[in-house]
Amino acid sequence: MSTSLLSAIRPTWLVGDLAACRPLSVAAFMAALAFTLSTGDVLLGQVQCPATSDGEVASTDFFASSELCSMCHSNATQAAALRDGRKRPIGPVDLWRTSMMANSSADPIWRAVVAAEVAARPALRAKIEAKCLRCHTPMASVQADLDKTPISRARFLHGKSTQARLAADGVSCTVCHQIPPEGLGKDDSFSGHFKIGDKGRIFGPHANPFSMPMYRHTGYLPTQSDHVRKSALCAACHTLFTEALGPDGSATGHTLLEQGPYV
Protein backbone atom coordinates (compact mmCIF):
# COMPACT_ATOMS: atom_id res chain seq x y z
CA MET A 1 0.00 0.00 0.00
CA SER A 2 1.49 3.35 -0.94
CA THR A 3 2.06 6.15 1.53
CA SER A 4 -0.05 8.51 -0.54
CA LEU A 5 -3.03 6.19 -0.24
CA LEU A 6 -2.60 6.00 3.51
CA SER A 7 -2.24 9.71 3.92
CA ALA A 8 -5.16 10.33 1.57
CA ILE A 9 -7.61 8.47 3.79
CA ARG A 10 -6.27 9.99 6.98
CA PRO A 11 -7.31 7.18 9.32
CA THR A 12 -7.24 9.29 12.48
CA TRP A 13 -9.54 11.84 10.91
CA LEU A 14 -11.97 9.11 9.90
CA VAL A 15 -11.88 7.36 13.28
CA GLY A 16 -12.37 10.63 15.08
CA ASP A 17 -15.24 11.66 12.84
CA LEU A 18 -17.07 8.38 12.94
CA ALA A 19 -16.64 8.05 16.69
CA ALA A 20 -18.09 11.52 17.06
CA CYS A 21 -21.10 10.60 14.93
CA ARG A 22 -22.48 7.38 16.29
CA PRO A 23 -21.32 4.53 18.49
CA LEU A 24 -20.10 2.43 15.59
CA SER A 25 -18.06 -0.56 16.66
CA VAL A 26 -14.35 -0.70 15.97
CA ALA A 27 -14.95 -3.96 14.07
CA ALA A 28 -17.49 -2.31 11.77
CA PHE A 29 -15.15 0.58 11.18
CA MET A 30 -12.17 -1.63 10.41
CA ALA A 31 -14.27 -3.74 8.05
CA ALA A 32 -15.36 -0.62 6.22
CA LEU A 33 -11.82 0.65 6.06
CA ALA A 34 -10.60 -2.67 4.65
CA PHE A 35 -13.40 -2.64 2.10
CA THR A 36 -12.64 0.94 1.13
CA LEU A 37 -8.96 0.19 0.66
CA SER A 38 -9.62 -2.99 -1.32
CA THR A 39 -11.92 -1.23 -3.76
CA GLY A 40 -9.33 1.41 -4.55
CA ASP A 41 -9.36 5.17 -4.64
CA VAL A 42 -12.74 5.43 -6.41
CA LEU A 43 -14.25 5.29 -2.95
CA LEU A 44 -11.84 7.51 -1.10
CA GLY A 45 -13.66 10.39 0.45
CA GLN A 46 -17.06 8.78 -0.07
CA VAL A 47 -17.34 7.16 3.34
CA GLN A 48 -18.19 10.38 5.06
CA CYS A 49 -19.53 11.44 8.38
CA PRO A 50 -23.32 11.36 8.42
CA ALA A 51 -25.37 14.27 9.67
CA THR A 52 -24.86 14.09 13.42
CA SER A 53 -27.54 14.36 16.02
CA ASP A 54 -27.27 17.46 18.16
CA GLY A 55 -30.44 16.71 20.05
CA GLU A 56 -32.62 18.80 17.76
CA VAL A 57 -35.86 17.14 16.66
CA ALA A 58 -36.40 16.91 12.90
CA SER A 59 -40.04 16.56 11.96
CA THR A 60 -42.44 16.64 9.05
CA ASP A 61 -46.20 16.04 8.85
CA PHE A 62 -45.50 12.31 9.01
CA PHE A 63 -42.17 11.67 10.68
CA ALA A 64 -40.11 12.76 13.64
CA SER A 65 -36.59 11.84 14.66
CA SER A 66 -36.06 9.67 17.73
CA GLU A 67 -35.08 12.68 19.86
CA LEU A 68 -38.79 13.43 20.17
CA CYS A 69 -39.49 10.01 21.66
CA SER A 70 -36.40 9.91 23.89
CA MET A 71 -37.93 12.48 26.24
CA CYS A 72 -40.20 9.73 27.63
CA HIS A 73 -38.99 6.39 26.25
CA SER A 74 -35.36 6.40 27.41
CA ASN A 75 -33.62 5.87 30.70
CA ALA A 76 -33.70 8.80 33.12
CA THR A 77 -33.13 9.30 36.84
CA GLN A 78 -36.80 8.97 37.76
CA ALA A 79 -37.72 6.38 35.13
CA ALA A 80 -37.52 3.10 37.08
CA ALA A 81 -39.67 1.28 34.48
CA LEU A 82 -37.00 1.93 31.86
CA ARG A 83 -34.26 0.06 33.77
CA ASP A 84 -33.94 -3.61 34.57
CA GLY A 85 -33.26 -5.08 38.03
CA ARG A 86 -29.54 -4.35 37.60
CA LYS A 87 -30.29 -0.75 36.63
CA ARG A 88 -29.30 -1.26 32.99
CA PRO A 89 -31.20 0.98 30.54
CA ILE A 90 -33.87 -1.00 28.68
CA GLY A 91 -36.01 1.82 27.35
CA PRO A 92 -36.82 1.46 23.63
CA VAL A 93 -34.57 4.40 22.74
CA ASP A 94 -31.61 2.95 24.66
CA LEU A 95 -32.07 -0.52 23.14
CA TRP A 96 -32.50 0.88 19.63
CA ARG A 97 -29.68 3.45 19.64
CA THR A 98 -26.79 1.02 19.13
CA SER A 99 -28.69 -1.32 16.77
CA MET A 100 -27.85 -1.76 13.09
CA MET A 101 -31.22 -0.29 12.21
CA ALA A 102 -30.56 2.96 14.10
CA ASN A 103 -27.29 3.16 12.17
CA SER A 104 -28.57 2.01 8.79
CA SER A 105 -27.56 5.22 7.03
CA ALA A 106 -24.39 5.89 9.05
CA ASP A 107 -23.24 2.31 8.35
CA PRO A 108 -19.89 2.79 6.54
CA ILE A 109 -20.16 -0.59 4.83
CA TRP A 110 -23.52 0.33 3.35
CA ARG A 111 -22.17 3.72 2.23
CA ALA A 112 -19.17 2.06 0.63
CA VAL A 113 -21.28 -0.50 -1.24
CA VAL A 114 -23.72 2.10 -2.57
CA ALA A 115 -20.74 4.19 -3.73
CA ALA A 116 -19.26 1.11 -5.45
CA GLU A 117 -22.57 0.30 -7.20
CA VAL A 118 -22.88 3.86 -8.49
CA ALA A 119 -19.21 3.95 -9.55
CA ALA A 120 -19.75 0.74 -11.56
CA ARG A 121 -22.84 2.15 -13.36
CA PRO A 122 -22.75 5.96 -13.21
CA ALA A 123 -25.61 6.25 -15.72
CA LEU A 124 -27.91 4.47 -13.27
CA ARG A 125 -27.00 6.67 -10.30
CA ALA A 126 -30.52 8.00 -9.62
CA LYS A 127 -32.10 4.57 -9.81
CA ILE A 128 -29.50 2.88 -7.64
CA GLU A 129 -29.62 5.61 -5.03
CA ALA A 130 -33.44 5.60 -4.84
CA LYS A 131 -33.36 1.82 -4.39
CA CYS A 132 -30.69 1.75 -1.70
CA LEU A 133 -32.02 4.74 0.22
CA ARG A 134 -35.54 3.34 0.46
CA CYS A 135 -34.89 1.04 3.43
CA HIS A 136 -31.64 2.49 4.77
CA THR A 137 -33.04 6.05 5.04
CA PRO A 138 -36.76 5.23 5.15
CA MET A 139 -38.10 8.43 6.72
CA ALA A 140 -36.36 10.77 4.26
CA SER A 141 -37.26 8.51 1.31
CA VAL A 142 -40.98 8.17 2.06
CA GLN A 143 -41.25 11.89 2.82
CA ALA A 144 -39.54 12.74 -0.49
CA ASP A 145 -42.02 10.47 -2.30
CA LEU A 146 -44.92 12.27 -0.65
CA ASP A 147 -43.42 15.69 -1.44
CA LYS A 148 -42.44 14.57 -4.97
CA THR A 149 -38.86 15.75 -4.38
CA PRO A 150 -35.76 13.87 -5.56
CA ILE A 151 -34.22 11.04 -3.57
CA SER A 152 -30.43 11.19 -3.60
CA ARG A 153 -27.35 10.61 -1.49
CA ALA A 154 -26.26 14.20 -2.08
CA ARG A 155 -29.42 15.49 -0.38
CA PHE A 156 -29.85 12.84 2.28
CA LEU A 157 -26.34 12.02 3.48
CA HIS A 158 -24.89 15.49 3.91
CA GLY A 159 -25.66 18.60 5.92
CA LYS A 160 -28.31 19.44 8.48
CA SER A 161 -31.48 19.76 6.43
CA THR A 162 -34.63 18.11 7.76
CA GLN A 163 -34.17 15.42 5.11
CA ALA A 164 -30.57 14.79 6.18
CA ARG A 165 -31.54 14.62 9.84
CA LEU A 166 -34.35 12.16 9.14
CA ALA A 167 -32.00 10.10 6.98
CA ALA A 168 -29.34 10.07 9.71
CA ASP A 169 -31.90 8.64 12.15
CA GLY A 170 -32.02 5.42 10.13
CA VAL A 171 -34.81 2.90 10.62
CA SER A 172 -36.42 4.92 13.35
CA CYS A 173 -39.40 4.87 15.73
CA THR A 174 -41.92 6.68 13.55
CA VAL A 175 -41.27 4.32 10.62
CA CYS A 176 -41.89 0.93 12.22
CA HIS A 177 -44.58 2.19 14.56
CA GLN A 178 -46.57 3.98 11.84
CA ILE A 179 -46.78 1.09 9.36
CA PRO A 180 -50.44 0.00 9.27
CA PRO A 181 -51.40 -3.70 8.98
CA GLU A 182 -52.89 -3.44 5.46
CA GLY A 183 -50.96 -5.46 2.87
CA LEU A 184 -48.21 -6.72 5.18
CA GLY A 185 -46.80 -10.13 4.27
CA LYS A 186 -47.97 -9.73 0.65
CA ASP A 187 -45.68 -9.25 -2.35
CA ASP A 188 -46.64 -5.59 -2.75
CA SER A 189 -45.24 -4.73 0.68
CA PHE A 190 -41.79 -6.24 0.04
CA SER A 191 -38.64 -4.37 -1.04
CA GLY A 192 -39.48 -1.47 1.26
CA HIS A 193 -42.99 -0.84 -0.04
CA PHE A 194 -44.61 -0.55 3.38
CA LYS A 195 -47.29 2.10 3.73
CA ILE A 196 -47.28 4.87 6.30
CA GLY A 197 -50.53 5.61 8.10
CA ASP A 198 -51.94 9.11 7.66
CA LYS A 199 -53.70 9.48 11.01
CA GLY A 200 -50.67 9.97 13.24
CA ARG A 201 -51.26 6.67 15.00
CA ILE A 202 -48.28 4.96 16.62
CA PHE A 203 -49.07 1.27 16.83
CA GLY A 204 -47.91 -0.73 19.83
CA PRO A 205 -48.62 -4.07 21.48
CA HIS A 206 -50.45 -2.87 24.62
CA ALA A 207 -54.19 -2.44 25.00
CA ASN A 208 -55.54 0.87 26.27
CA PRO A 209 -52.31 2.85 26.49
CA PHE A 210 -52.46 5.98 28.62
CA SER A 211 -52.31 8.15 25.55
CA MET A 212 -52.74 11.74 26.66
CA PRO A 213 -49.15 12.71 27.62
CA MET A 214 -47.75 11.35 24.37
CA TYR A 215 -50.48 12.84 22.19
CA ARG A 216 -50.08 16.25 23.86
CA HIS A 217 -46.31 16.32 23.46
CA THR A 218 -45.94 14.77 20.05
CA GLY A 219 -49.27 14.80 18.21
CA TYR A 220 -48.95 11.02 17.77
CA LEU A 221 -51.58 8.74 19.28
CA PRO A 222 -50.40 5.44 20.79
CA THR A 223 -52.78 2.76 19.51
CA GLN A 224 -52.91 -0.96 20.21
CA SER A 225 -52.65 -3.29 17.20
CA ASP A 226 -51.63 -6.95 17.01
CA HIS A 227 -49.75 -6.56 13.73
CA VAL A 228 -46.71 -5.10 15.52
CA ARG A 229 -46.15 -8.55 17.00
CA LYS A 230 -46.04 -10.27 13.60
CA SER A 231 -42.99 -10.84 11.44
CA ALA A 232 -44.81 -9.59 8.31
CA LEU A 233 -44.05 -6.07 9.55
CA CYS A 234 -40.32 -6.77 9.41
CA ALA A 235 -40.66 -8.55 6.06
CA ALA A 236 -41.51 -5.28 4.32
CA CYS A 237 -37.81 -4.33 4.50
CA HIS A 238 -36.20 -7.70 5.15
CA THR A 239 -37.45 -9.08 1.82
CA LEU A 240 -35.44 -7.49 -0.95
CA PHE A 241 -35.91 -8.08 -4.65
CA THR A 242 -33.65 -6.33 -7.13
CA GLU A 243 -33.91 -6.05 -10.90
CA ALA A 244 -31.25 -7.95 -12.83
CA LEU A 245 -29.34 -5.82 -15.36
CA GLY A 246 -27.59 -7.01 -18.49
CA PRO A 247 -24.03 -6.03 -19.49
CA ASP A 248 -25.36 -2.89 -21.19
CA GLY A 249 -27.17 -1.80 -18.04
CA SER A 250 -30.68 -2.49 -19.29
CA ALA A 251 -33.14 -4.54 -17.24
CA THR A 252 -33.27 -8.21 -18.26
CA GLY A 253 -36.78 -8.59 -16.82
CA HIS A 254 -35.57 -10.97 -14.14
CA THR A 255 -35.69 -10.24 -10.45
CA LEU A 256 -33.24 -11.50 -7.84
CA LEU A 257 -34.23 -12.31 -4.30
CA GLU A 258 -31.32 -10.74 -2.42
CA GLN A 259 -32.75 -11.22 1.05
CA GLY A 260 -35.59 -13.49 1.98
CA PRO A 261 -35.67 -14.56 5.62
CA TYR A 262 -39.48 -14.22 5.61
CA VAL A 263 -40.46 -15.76 2.28
Ligand code: HEC
Ligand atom coordinates in the same frame (compact mmCIF):
# COMPACT_ATOMS: atom_id res chain seq x y z
C1 HEC B 1 -35.99 -3.73 1.04
C2 HEC B 1 -35.12 -2.97 1.89
C3 HEC B 1 -33.68 -2.76 1.46
C4 HEC B 1 -33.23 -2.18 0.30
C5 HEC B 1 -34.08 -1.62 -0.84
C6 HEC B 1 -31.78 -2.21 0.38
N1 HEC B 1 -31.38 -2.77 1.56
FE1 HEC B 1 -29.47 -3.08 2.20
N2 HEC B 1 -30.12 -4.04 3.83
C7 HEC B 1 -31.46 -4.23 4.14
C8 HEC B 1 -31.55 -5.06 5.33
C9 HEC B 1 -32.84 -5.50 6.01
C10 HEC B 1 -30.22 -5.37 5.71
C11 HEC B 1 -29.77 -6.25 6.88
C12 HEC B 1 -29.75 -7.68 6.41
C13 HEC B 1 -29.36 -8.66 7.46
O1 HEC B 1 -28.31 -8.51 8.10
O2 HEC B 1 -30.10 -9.65 7.64
C14 HEC B 1 -29.36 -4.70 4.74
C15 HEC B 1 -27.97 -4.76 4.78
C16 HEC B 1 -27.15 -4.20 3.82
C17 HEC B 1 -25.71 -4.26 3.84
C18 HEC B 1 -24.86 -4.92 4.91
C19 HEC B 1 -24.47 -3.86 5.90
C20 HEC B 1 -23.51 -4.33 6.97
O3 HEC B 1 -23.01 -3.45 7.71
O4 HEC B 1 -23.29 -5.55 7.08
C21 HEC B 1 -25.26 -3.63 2.72
C22 HEC B 1 -23.82 -3.43 2.30
C23 HEC B 1 -26.43 -3.17 2.01
N3 HEC B 1 -27.57 -3.52 2.71
C24 HEC B 1 -26.37 -2.48 0.81
C25 HEC B 1 -27.49 -2.12 0.08
C26 HEC B 1 -27.42 -1.56 -1.25
C27 HEC B 1 -26.14 -1.28 -2.01
C28 HEC B 1 -28.69 -1.34 -1.65
C29 HEC B 1 -29.18 -0.80 -2.99
C30 HEC B 1 -28.78 -1.60 -4.14
C31 HEC B 1 -29.56 -1.79 -0.57
N4 HEC B 1 -28.79 -2.23 0.47
C32 HEC B 1 -30.95 -1.73 -0.62
C33 HEC B 1 -32.55 -3.74 3.48
C34 HEC B 1 -32.51 -3.13 2.25
Ligand code: HEC
Ligand atom coordinates in the same frame (compact mmCIF):
# COMPACT_ATOMS: atom_id res chain seq x y z
C1 HEC C 1 -37.72 -2.16 13.48
C2 HEC C 1 -38.98 -1.65 13.94
C3 HEC C 1 -39.02 -0.83 15.22
C4 HEC C 1 -38.30 0.30 15.51
C5 HEC C 1 -37.28 0.99 14.65
C6 HEC C 1 -38.74 0.73 16.81
N1 HEC C 1 -39.67 -0.12 17.30
FE1 HEC C 1 -40.65 0.05 19.09
N2 HEC C 1 -41.43 -1.77 18.84
C7 HEC C 1 -41.38 -2.52 17.68
C8 HEC C 1 -42.13 -3.76 17.86
C9 HEC C 1 -42.27 -4.86 16.82
C10 HEC C 1 -42.63 -3.72 19.20
C11 HEC C 1 -43.49 -4.79 19.90
C12 HEC C 1 -42.58 -5.78 20.60
C13 HEC C 1 -43.36 -6.84 21.37
O1 HEC C 1 -44.55 -6.77 21.51
O2 HEC C 1 -42.67 -7.75 21.82
C14 HEC C 1 -42.19 -2.46 19.77
C15 HEC C 1 -42.50 -2.03 21.07
C16 HEC C 1 -42.35 -0.70 21.49
C17 HEC C 1 -42.92 -0.14 22.72
C18 HEC C 1 -43.71 -0.91 23.76
C19 HEC C 1 -42.67 -1.25 24.82
C20 HEC C 1 -42.86 -2.44 25.65
O3 HEC C 1 -41.99 -2.64 26.51
O4 HEC C 1 -43.80 -3.23 25.43
C21 HEC C 1 -42.53 1.16 22.78
C22 HEC C 1 -42.85 2.17 23.86
C23 HEC C 1 -41.72 1.41 21.60
N3 HEC C 1 -41.63 0.27 20.85
C24 HEC C 1 -41.13 2.62 21.30
C25 HEC C 1 -40.16 2.79 20.32
C26 HEC C 1 -39.31 3.95 20.18
C27 HEC C 1 -39.38 5.18 21.07
C28 HEC C 1 -38.49 3.73 19.13
C29 HEC C 1 -37.37 4.60 18.57
C30 HEC C 1 -36.26 4.82 19.47
C31 HEC C 1 -38.84 2.42 18.58
N4 HEC C 1 -39.84 1.89 19.33
C32 HEC C 1 -38.25 1.87 17.44
C33 HEC C 1 -40.74 -2.17 16.50
C34 HEC C 1 -39.87 -1.09 16.37
Ligand code: HEC
Ligand atom coordinates in the same frame (compact mmCIF):
# COMPACT_ATOMS: atom_id res chain seq x y z
C1 HEC D 1 -44.55 12.92 26.80
C2 HEC D 1 -44.09 11.57 26.91
C3 HEC D 1 -44.07 10.73 25.64
C4 HEC D 1 -43.44 11.02 24.46
C5 HEC D 1 -42.65 12.26 24.09
C6 HEC D 1 -43.64 9.86 23.62
N1 HEC D 1 -44.36 8.91 24.28
FE1 HEC D 1 -44.89 7.07 23.61
N2 HEC D 1 -45.91 6.71 25.31
C7 HEC D 1 -45.99 7.57 26.38
C8 HEC D 1 -46.90 7.01 27.37
C9 HEC D 1 -47.24 7.63 28.71
C10 HEC D 1 -47.38 5.79 26.83
C11 HEC D 1 -48.39 4.82 27.44
C12 HEC D 1 -47.78 4.02 28.54
C13 HEC D 1 -48.84 3.14 29.18
O1 HEC D 1 -50.03 3.21 28.86
O2 HEC D 1 -48.41 2.36 30.06
C14 HEC D 1 -46.72 5.63 25.54
C15 HEC D 1 -46.87 4.52 24.74
C16 HEC D 1 -46.18 4.30 23.55
C17 HEC D 1 -46.22 3.08 22.78
C18 HEC D 1 -46.99 1.80 23.12
C19 HEC D 1 -48.39 1.89 22.57
C20 HEC D 1 -49.17 0.59 22.77
O3 HEC D 1 -50.41 0.64 22.67
O4 HEC D 1 -48.56 -0.46 22.98
C21 HEC D 1 -45.44 3.29 21.69
C22 HEC D 1 -45.16 2.29 20.58
C23 HEC D 1 -44.89 4.62 21.80
N3 HEC D 1 -45.36 5.20 22.95
C24 HEC D 1 -44.02 5.18 20.87
C25 HEC D 1 -43.62 6.51 20.90
C26 HEC D 1 -42.90 7.13 19.84
C27 HEC D 1 -42.51 6.47 18.53
C28 HEC D 1 -42.62 8.42 20.25
C29 HEC D 1 -41.91 9.49 19.47
C30 HEC D 1 -42.56 9.91 18.23
C31 HEC D 1 -43.22 8.58 21.56
N4 HEC D 1 -43.79 7.41 21.91
C32 HEC D 1 -43.13 9.74 22.33
C33 HEC D 1 -45.32 8.76 26.52
C34 HEC D 1 -44.63 9.41 25.52
Ligand code: HEC
Ligand atom coordinates in the same frame (compact mmCIF):
# COMPACT_ATOMS: atom_id res chain seq x y z
C1 HEC E 1 -38.09 0.35 7.29
C2 HEC E 1 -37.33 -0.84 6.96
C3 HEC E 1 -37.12 -1.89 8.05
C4 HEC E 1 -38.08 -2.50 8.84
C5 HEC E 1 -39.58 -2.26 8.86
C6 HEC E 1 -37.36 -3.46 9.65
N1 HEC E 1 -36.03 -3.43 9.37
FE1 HEC E 1 -34.56 -4.51 10.32
N2 HEC E 1 -33.14 -3.61 9.15
C7 HEC E 1 -33.40 -2.68 8.16
C8 HEC E 1 -32.16 -2.29 7.54
C9 HEC E 1 -32.01 -1.28 6.42
C10 HEC E 1 -31.13 -3.00 8.21
C11 HEC E 1 -29.64 -2.99 7.89
C12 HEC E 1 -28.93 -1.87 8.54
C13 HEC E 1 -27.45 -1.94 8.17
O1 HEC E 1 -26.80 -2.97 8.41
O2 HEC E 1 -26.96 -0.94 7.60
C14 HEC E 1 -31.79 -3.81 9.22
C15 HEC E 1 -31.12 -4.65 10.12
C16 HEC E 1 -31.73 -5.45 11.06
C17 HEC E 1 -31.05 -6.31 11.98
C18 HEC E 1 -29.55 -6.47 12.09
C19 HEC E 1 -29.12 -7.60 11.20
C20 HEC E 1 -27.64 -7.90 11.29
O3 HEC E 1 -27.17 -8.70 10.45
O4 HEC E 1 -26.94 -7.36 12.16
C21 HEC E 1 -32.01 -6.96 12.71
C22 HEC E 1 -31.78 -8.00 13.80
C23 HEC E 1 -33.30 -6.48 12.26
N3 HEC E 1 -33.09 -5.56 11.26
C24 HEC E 1 -34.52 -6.94 12.74
C25 HEC E 1 -35.76 -6.42 12.37
C26 HEC E 1 -37.02 -6.82 12.96
C27 HEC E 1 -37.20 -7.91 14.02
C28 HEC E 1 -37.99 -6.07 12.36
C29 HEC E 1 -39.48 -6.07 12.62
C30 HEC E 1 -39.88 -5.81 14.00
C31 HEC E 1 -37.33 -5.20 11.40
N4 HEC E 1 -35.97 -5.45 11.44
C32 HEC E 1 -37.98 -4.29 10.60
C33 HEC E 1 -34.63 -2.19 7.77
C34 HEC E 1 -35.83 -2.49 8.38
